[in-house]
Amino acid sequence: MTVRAAPPVGPSGSLGPEELAFQLTALGIRPGDTVLVHASLSAVGRVRGGAGAVVDALLGALGADGTLVVYTQTPDNSDPSRWPVTRGCAVPPSQWPRLRATLPAFDPGRTPSYGVGVLPEEVRTRPGALRSGHPQSSFAALGPGAARITAGHDLNCHLGEESPLARLEEVDARVLLLGVGYSVCTAFHLAEYRVPGRPSREYGCAVADGSGRRWHRYHDVDFDASDFPALGDAYESQPERPVARGPVGAADCRLFDLAPAVAYASKWLVEHRSRWIPGE
Secondary structure (H helix, E strand, C coil): CCCCCCCCCCHHHCECHHHHHHHHHHHCCCCCCEEEEEECHHHHCCECCHHHHHHHHHHHHHCCCCEEEEECCCCCCCCHHHHHHHCCCCCCHHHHHHHHHHCCCCCCCCCCCCCCCCHHHHHHCCCCCEECCCCCCCEEEECCCHHHHHCCCCCCCCCCCCCHHHHHHHCCCEEEEECCCHHHCCHHHHHHCCCCCCCEEEEEEEEEECCEEEEEEEEEECCCCCCHHHHHHHHHCCCCCCCEEEEECCEEEEEEEHHHHHHHHHHHHHHHCHHHCCCC
């Protein structure tokens, strides 16, 4: 087998798309893969071309048959009572009715993502990118699998069986944590839907449909990512070593298959969240 030499690093230690693609391939990304990426570009270090170069590198490693997926959440489109959590600020209750009546409706083509860094925006705004329609928990995708992954995202389901996460599970997608930890691993939220007795709560957001803008209320899982780092460490430490680790630039990265990780997480959460289980 011929081993390709790594491209030279650029001036001042900076990296370009070719060097990054080489490192992504060395980590284990294969042509034709479907990969859900969570990233901290600051962790990668100096990159010639910024976020655009990182996306180019990911697409280069995936090839023409691969599909790149990112989480383009918009939790700022939420009930004003939740803004201390979703926006990091609070408004007086007297203003809540006005805000519910005037908050701009989610537009898949125009509403920017919020709180997930610059990479999702770079993917979302690329020509040919598709985005799912959930007003708080959308995903964007580039590649031949984008339509299947982003279609049919139910308005009342953030990250469950009627979301792109379940479609990613169906197509044997992989997860790349690019300089970030398990605390932001959205795939584990799919496992939360499969825990008996899971708590739920009411959500609210502004949506637009055939009748115009309206305020939509619905119930869904009350998410809790506080134990995801412990869950990820437990998954990674299994004897079969299901997680590949390696550098991309200066970033410590993890790559793993989504479906077995979700299956493991479902069992782990049942064991470690006994407070959710009726009768426990």
